[in-house]
Amino acid sequence: MASIAVRYLRLLCLLHVTAACCVAQTAAPTATAYKIDRDILYRDEQDLTDAARERCRLDVYYPVDEEGFATVVWFHGGGLTSGNRFIPEALKEKGFAIVAANYRLHPQVNSPVYIEDAAAAVAWTMKNISQYGGSPKRVIVSGHSAGGFLTCMVGLDKQYLAAHGIDANSLAGLAPYSAQVITHFTVRDERGIAREQPVIDNMAPLYHIRKDAPPLLLITGDRELELLGRYEENAYLWRMMQVIGHPCTELRELEGFNHGEMPEPAHPLLVKFVRSLQH
Numbered sequence: 001m002a003s004i005a006v007r008y009l010r011l012l013c014l015l016h017v018t019a020a021c022c023v024a025q026t027a028a029p030t031a032t033a034y035k036i037d038r039d040i041l042y043r044d045e046q047d048l049t050d051a052a053r054e055r056c057r058l059d060v061y062y063p064v065d066e067e068g069f070a071t072v073v074w075f076h077g078g079g080l081t082s083g084n085r086f087i088p089e090a091l092k093e094k095g096f097a098i099v100a101a102n103y104r105l106h107p108q109v110n111s112p113v114y115i116e117d118a119a120a121a122v123a124w125t126m127k128n129i130s131q132y133g134g135s136p137k138r139v140i141v142s143g144h145s146a147g148g149f150l151t152c153m154v155g156l157d158k159q160y161l162a163a164h165g166i167d168a169n170s171l172a173g174l175a176p177y178s179a180q181v182i183t184h185f186t187v188r189d190e191r192g193i194a195r196e197q198p199v200i201d202n203m204a205p206l207y208h209i210r211k212d213a214p215p216l217l218l219i220t221g222d223r224e225l226e227l228l229g230r231y232e233e234n235a236y237l238w239r240m241m242q243v244i245g246h247p248c249t250e251l252r253e254l255e256g257f258n259h260g261e262m263p264e265p266a267h268p269l270l271v272k273f274v275r276s277l278q279h
Contacts, residue, residue, distance in 0.1 A: 033064040034093060037132075042101065042124035043117070055104045058121055061087050062097035062132045070172065070274050071097040071134045073125050075143030075150045080114055080186040081106050083146070090267035096274055097134050099125045103150065111187045111203055115160055118150040122171075123164035140173040140274055144263050146186075148179025152205035156213055168214070172277045175217040177266050178230055178259055181205040181237045196228070206233075209240050215248035216241065217273045221262035222255050230259065 036059055043056040063069055072091065076083040085100040092098070101121035103114045126136045141151045154160050155174040161167065183199040193199060200206050218238055223231035231253060241249040252269055254262050 032066065032093070032095070034061060035064050036061045036087070040124075042121045051104060051108055052117075055102045055108075056117055056120065057085075058099055058101035058124070059085060059087065060097065060099050060129075060132060061092065062134065063095065065133070066095075067133045068135045068138070069096050069133060070138035070140060070277065071099060071125060071129050072175075072270070072274060073099045073101060073122050073139060073141045075101060075103070075118055075121075075141075075147030077143065077145030077147050078105070080146045080149070080184060088263065088267055090264060091271065094271050094274075096138075097129065097132060099129075106186050106190065110190050111184075112153075112160075115150060115153045115157075116163070119154045119160035119164065122154055123161060123166050126166055126170070127164075137170070138172045138277065140175060140277065141171060142175040142177065142270055143179075144177040144266075145179070145259065146184070148176030149181070149184050149205070151176040152179050152181060153203075153208075155216075156205050156208035156210060157202070158208075158210075169212055171214040173215040173217065173273060174213070175219070175270050175273055177263055177270075178220050178226065179205065179218070179234065180230065181233045182229075198229070206237055206240065209237070209244055209246070211244045211246050213241075213246060215273075215277065216246070216250070217269065218249065218251045219262070219266045219269055220251075220253055221257045221259050223253060225256075225258035226262075227259045 038059045039057050042058050076085055085102045087098050087100045103117035122141055126139050129136055141155055143151045151174055155168055155171055158168045183201055183204040185195040187203050218234045220226055220231045220234050238249055238251040254265050
């Protein structure tokens with residue numbers, strides 16, 4: 001009887017291992033290779049300054065041998081005065097491309113030059129991503145802090161993309177992280193206005209609310225931990241987009257995370273947003 005029991009247990013173990021192998025073989029996804037092309041100049045004007053040639057560059061991270069994928073144009077933060085392009089690790093290998101772009105900074109330039117640079121980077125992406133296999137109809141603009149401000153300005157104030165022959169409404173979506181949606185404090189610094197003095201003029205995303213704007217995902221950190229008024233600014237933008245009848249504006253507050261910490265928990269929300277716009 002003991003011998004039979006031992007053989008029975010061995011058979012169960014063999015069946016368990018075989019089944020596990022079969023499941024693993026069935027469930028394992030086909031790996032997608034990714035490639036990155038670096039340091040591409042995205043402005044082609046004949047009279048570019050040396051500063052523009054240095055800063056107006058981007059990297060393209062994309063899935064190889066794929067077609068029709070979405071693309072996130074990502075703008076770094078830094079208060080419009082510092083920072084460099086990078087590709088967030090949490091956004092890699094998610095089935096879409098990422099275009100990380102630099103732009104010129106204050107005090108090297110003043111407004112609206114950094115917005116014009118951001119628009120040129122987005123326009124370059126929409127005109128060239130098909131060469132990598134991506135769809136120009138699935139371009140989402142995103143970024144953290146100053147990058148979120150640029151995201152909103154490029155997507156809501158149509159003049160900047162119009163300068164490149166592109167309708168901002170052809171963007172698939174906008175996903176600013178912790179964006180300043182009143183006039184940015186660096187713009188106010190340029191004008192000698194205190195950072196605590198709120199201004200809403202044509203350099204404020206709030207000034208350009210539109211019912212026909214692309215889908216908009218607003219993400220901020222905890223209202224008690226964020227930079228001064230940042231959550232409330234975004235909440236006001238969310239409310240006004242509701243008032244004018246915009247069909248797709250969402251607001252997410254990441255409780256427990258301050259301004260610098262909030263990008264990591266925000267990235268999965270961006271991934272979900274991108275995937276929801278792919279169909």
